Amino acid sequence: MSEADRIFDELSKTLSRWGLAEIPFSESASFLSHSQLREVFTGRTQELRQVLPLFQGRERKRILVYGRIGIGKTAFVLEVLGVLQRKAKDTLAAYISLPPNADLGTAALIALARKMPDDEWAQHQLNLMGLCPKKRAVRKAGKVRAGIAGIGLEAEEDTVPVTSPQFPSLSFEDLLDRALQKYERVVIAIDDLDKQDPARVRELLRDAQGMLKGGAWFILTGHPSGLTRDIITRELGLFDLAIELKELDQPTTYQMLLNYLNSVRQKNERRQINDPLAFHPFTPQTADTLCQRSDGVPRWLNRLGSYVLIKAADLGANAITPDVLQHGFEYADEQLRGQPGLTPEDYYVLELVLEKSVVSDKTVTLPDLEKLRAREFSEILPILDKLVQYDLLRRLPIENETAYKATPLVLGKRSGQGESE
Amino acid sequence: MERALGDNSQGEFDRLVQLQRQAEGQPHLWPAVVEGWERFLAHPAVAEGSPLRPPAIGNLANACIRLYEVTGQDAWAQRAQLLLDDVLLQLTRSAHPQEWATVQHNLGLLYRMRYERSGDEAQAAAAERHYRAALEEYRREAAPARWAAVQHGLGALYTRRYERSGDEAQAAAAERHYRAALEVRQREAAPADWAMTQHSLGNLYARRYERSGDEAQAAAAERHYRAALEAYRREAAPAQWATVQHSLGVLYALCYERSGDETQAKKAVDACEQSLAIARDIGDRRSEGLTYNNLARIHLRQGDLDRALAFSQESLALLRASGAAEFGTAQNTYARVAYELGKEYIAQGRWYAAVDLLEQSLAVYRQGDDLNARAGVIYQLARVHALLGNVEKARVHYRDALRLYEHTQNEAGRAACKTGLGRLMIHLGFIDEAISELEEARQIYRDLGDEEQIAIVEDMLRVASGIKEKEIA
Numbered sequence: 001m002s003e004a005d006r007i008f009d010e011l012s013k014t015l016s017r018w019g020l021a022e023i024p025f026s027e028s029a030s031f032l033s034h035s036q037l038r039e040v041f042t043g044r045t046q047e048l049r050q051v052l053p054l055f056q057g058r059e060r061k062r063i064l065v066y067g068r069i070g071i072g073k074t075a076f077v078l079e080v081l082g083v084l085q086r087k088a089k090d091t092l093a094a095y096i097s098l099p100p101n102a103d104l105g106t107a108a109l110i111a112l113a114r115k116m117p118d119d120e121w122a123q124h125q126l127n128l129m130g131l132c133p134k135k136r137a138v139r140k141a142g143k144v145r146a147g148i149a150g151i152g153l154e155a156e157e158d159t160v161p162v163t164s165p166q167f168p169s170l171s172f173e174d175l176l177d178r179a180l181q182k183y184e185r186v187v188i189a190i191d192d193l194d195k196q197d198p199a200r201v202r203e204l205l206r207d208a209q210g211m212l213k214g215g216a217w218f219i220l221t222g223h224p225s226g227l228t229r230d231i232i233t234r235e236l237g238l239f240d241l242a243i244e245l246k247e248l249d250q251p252t253t254y255q256m257l258l259n260y261l262n263s264v265r266q267k268n269e270r271r272q273i274n275d276p277l278a279f280h281p282f283t284p285q286t287a288d289t290l291c292q293r294s295d296g297v298p299r300w301l302n303r304l305g306s307y308v309l310i311k312a313a314d315l316g317a318n319a320i321t322p323d324v325l326q327h328g329f330e331y332a333d334e335q336l337r338g339q340p341g342l343t344p345e346d347y348y349v350l351e352l353v354l355e356k357s358v359v360s361d362k363t364v365t366l367p368d369l370e371k372l373r374a375r376e377f378s379e380i381l382p383i384l385d386k387l388v389q390y391d392l393l394r395r396l397p398i399e400n401e402t403a404y405k406a407t408p409l410v411l412g413k414r415s416g417q418g419e420s421e
Numbered sequence: 422m423e424r425a426l427g428d429n430s431q432g433e434f435d436r437l438v439q440l441q442r443q444a445e446g447q448p449h450l451w452p453a454v455v456e457g458w459e460r461f462l463a464h465p466a467v468a469e470g471s472p473l474r475p476p477a478i479g480n481l482a483n484a485c486i487r488l489y490e491v492t493g494q495d496a497w498a499q500r501a502q503l504l505l506d507d508v509l510l511q512l513t514r515s516a517h518p519q520e521w522a523t524v525q526h527n528l529g530l531l532y533r534m535r536y537e538r539s540g541d542e543a544q545a546a547a548a549e550r551h552y553r554a555a556l557e558e559y560r561r562e563a564a565p566a567r568w569a570a571v572q573h574g575l576g577a578l579y580t581r582r583y584e585r586s587g588d589e590a591q592a593a594a595a596e597r598h599y600r601a602a603l604e605v606r607q608r609e610a611a612p613a614d615w616a617m618t619q620h621s622l623g624n625l626y627a628r629r630y631e632r633s634g635d636e637a638q639a640a641a642a643e644r645h646y647r648a649a650l651e652a653y654r655r656e657a658a659p660a661q662w663a664t665v666q667h668s669l670g671v672l673y674a675l676c677y678e679r680s681g682d683e684t685q686a687k688k689a690v691d692a693c694e695q696s697l698a699i700a701r702d703i704g705d706r707r708s709e710g711l712t713y714n715n716l717a718r719i720h721l722r723q724g725d726l727d728r729a730l731a732f733s734q735e736s737l738a739l740l741r742a743s744g745a746a747e748f749g750t751a752q753n754t755y756a757r758v759a760y761e762l763g764k765e766y767i768a769q770g771r772w773y774a775a776v777d778l779l780e781q782s783l784a785v786y787r788q789g790d791d792l793n794a795r796a797g798v799i800y801q802l803a804r805v806h807a808l809l810g811n812v813e814k815a816r817v818h819y820r821d822a823l824r825l826y827e828h829t830q831n832e833a834g835r836a837a838c839k840t841g842l843g844r845l846m847i848h849l850g851f852i853d854e855a856i857s858e859l860e861e862a863r864q865i866y867r868d869l870g871d872e873e874q875i876a877i878v879e880d881m882l883r884v885a886s887g888i889k890e891k892e893i894a
Contacts, residue, residue, distance in 0.1 A: 199811045203773075361817045366824050375792070376799065376821040400851045402817055 014313040018281040024264040025306040029075030039263040043252035067245035070299025073221040090184035104208035105168030169211040189219040247296030307332035333411040360403030446660035493744035522558035569605035616652035663699030710739030756785035796825035836865035
């Protein structure tokens with residue numbers, strides 16, 4: 001048995017001792033299957049009550065779901081689409097995370113085409129874009145065998161050149177027409193617009209206005225500030241409903257943690273919240289501390305939960321005591337700072353934020369910027385946003401400033417406790 | 422070829438020297454010159470010990486220096502230095518004083534060119550050291566032409582120092598060395614050398630005019646350029662003649678930028694066109710690029726921004742392709758043109774095109790230290806983003822511009838940013854912050870005595886106060 005085999009087996013045994021089949025946490029809901037999502041999705045009752053009744057009506061709607069990164073927009077959208085798939089059989093629901101450099105028309109076209117595996121034209125569109133169709137596209141080509149004049153026009157498989165659709169919105173409309181011949185309603189969810197520059201998103205929305213106001217329903221996800229404010233003030237009319245997802249309250253976070261843990265327990269071992277061993281290997285106290293530290297942000301709960309479990313297993317702990325939990329938090333800090341893709345410039349910016357507690361376009365000084373070899377806040381803005389994506393920083397919900405501070409996942413400037421929010 | 426060279430290595434040497442002279446006027450020939458000397462040096466007939474070997478290496482080094490000048494690739498400078506060091510090992514000062522001095526002269530030239538590109542004073546000091554070493558062996562009485570050439574080189578070195586520092590003592594030293602060179606370089610006996618120094622003197626006076634605005638300096642520059650043109654005839658030395666035309670074009674463009682006198686603009690364009698025609702004929706992309714840059718500046722001053730942009734883009738493409746040291750200068754012109762055109766586009770409502778141009782302009786200013794110019798571009802970006810409804814970008818840009826203007830103590834810029842922020846904050850509904858920014862802007866405009874802007878700010882303050890009163894009510 002190799003060392004790697006031994007380590008793997010040890011982790012499995014520890015998880016099994018805790019009554020868990022695997023580590024249940026996941027950074028993004030897009031990694032979960034429909035059934036897993038159903039098991040862990042928690043809360044958002046009020047928001048679901050706003051959205052779901054719309055689908056009982058006939059009038060097409062455009063819905064914007066917005067909130068900070070990691071707040072659960074993807075999970076919310078996937079849950080809505082899941083409900084539609086289960087309850088509304090006449091609805092075709094398609095989901096896509098907006099690919100980098102793609103326009104909304106292309107994204108919608110890809111999402112819809114992937115949902116229409118039996119439609120040859122849809123699959124041909126995917127093939128043209130170099131994407132893997134469910135059924136391989138075949139181009140019929142005339143071929144005359146030498147010496148047998150006039151005989152043998154046959155189909156041959158040929159390599160189809162990869163090209164982007166010239167008019168993606170029009171291609172989407174054509175495909176939509178075909179889809180609407182089979183379904184009463186087509187819902188397209190385009191996720192992750194908040195991973196793009198807000199000004200670029202505005203351009204994308206402006207360019208896609210015709211498509212968005214066409215025959216399909218759309219659910220888009222976006223930025224917590226900037227974009228939404230701009231859209232709501234300027235593009236009023238583009239969305240019928242804009243729902244802001246906020247941080248979960250503590251009881252809901254607590255329930256979410258329980259749901260995650262139960263999702264990897266044997267059915268007969270699933271526990272209720274009032275069971276003293278409900279959160280095992282967490283104690284009620286450490287479960288509570290974990291939830292508090294997650295600050296109501298599902299992604300932070302998932303990341304912290306995952307790191308804490310790994311560290312606890314590494315320590316051979318029978319239960320996650322406060323001491324083990326602290327080790328887990330330190331491990332999370334270490335892992336987050338050591339994520340691949342971070343450059344020295346990113347660390348300098350992170351250090352500045354940790355040093356100043358909050359860095360914003362209003363309060364940053366020229367000497368602060370010069371320390372980072374910059375002279376404009378705009379120059380470090382892409383780094384700040386990158387650090388948000390890496391869960392090292394959070395954008396503060398201040399409307400008249402672009403302000404950042406460290407997430408509660410990051411401990412202090414070098415060592416010691418992280419600040420409590 | 423190899424056998425032929427074995428029979429006639431001196432003949433091949435002479436042929437290559439001839440080609441090298443030709444390349445002085447046709448820069449595209451330099452790679453062929455390098456290749457020729459490399460082939461020559463690889464032949465067994467020119468092995469170690471051959472008397473032709475050291476001068477051949479020296480000539481190869483010269484060709485490398487010229488390629489460094491044309492392409493800007495430091496590899497050529499490094500190679501030239503290695504070759505010259507090699508020659509110095511073979512031609513010691515005691516045994517070959519004149520050749521040793523020639524190598525010192527060439528090293529002076531090499532370090533001067535490095536200084537021109539880098540601005541590193543250590544390179545300038547090295548250049549001066551080598552030039553002075555050459556003068557220890559080149560005596561005016563014994564080797565007047567070479568002595569004068571080194572004097573000219575020192576003149577050029579001090580001119581570059583003056584360009585960077587503005588120190589008038591450097592300009593005076595440059596003039597002294599050029600005048601010394603002219604004592605030997607007589608028009609009748611050495612018209613090309615005489616013209617070269619006349620041209621360089623013209624450049625020195627043009628730089629002085631650029632700094633001081635003293636028209637006597639411009640007149641002196643023009644006089645020296647005209648003298649150079651008379652000696653270089655277009656048919657005999659087209660490349661050199663075109664270079665002087667280019668310099669004359671730059672001088673007239675400077676005069677036009679200062680005075681706005683359209684006759685100067687016309688003279689500048691005429692000189693540029695004369696220069697361009699030759700540069701195109703002989704394939705001198707660097708000169709062509711420099712002349713386009715000059716044309717861009719003229720059209721920028723004339724307000725013909727579309728043409729200025731087209732010339733500037735052409736200039737950048739040519740100078741980038743030729744690796745010319747002046748690429749940075751052309752980038753600065755482009756940044757100015759893009760900024761002015763960006764402002765124009767904002768006025769025309771072509772907001773996305775304006776953003777594109779202003780971003781390009783900002784990218785150039787971010788490489789330099791002109792914080793006022795940089796703040797100006799950022800301020801315009803803030804304006805256009807506000808118009809586009811990208812309020813967050815607008816706010817961040819206004820605050821970035823404000824920080825830079827505060828640093829440079831540009832009061833008008835500060836007031837403009839605060840006015841922009843005030844307007845934006847009204848739009849966003851942050852009335853108290855809007856009022857605070859606008860009151861500060863009004864105070865600055867009062868200090869500047871800008872009544873027109875005070876009236877604009879007061880209008881906005883009235884709007885903000887009205888909103889606030891309604892909120893309270």
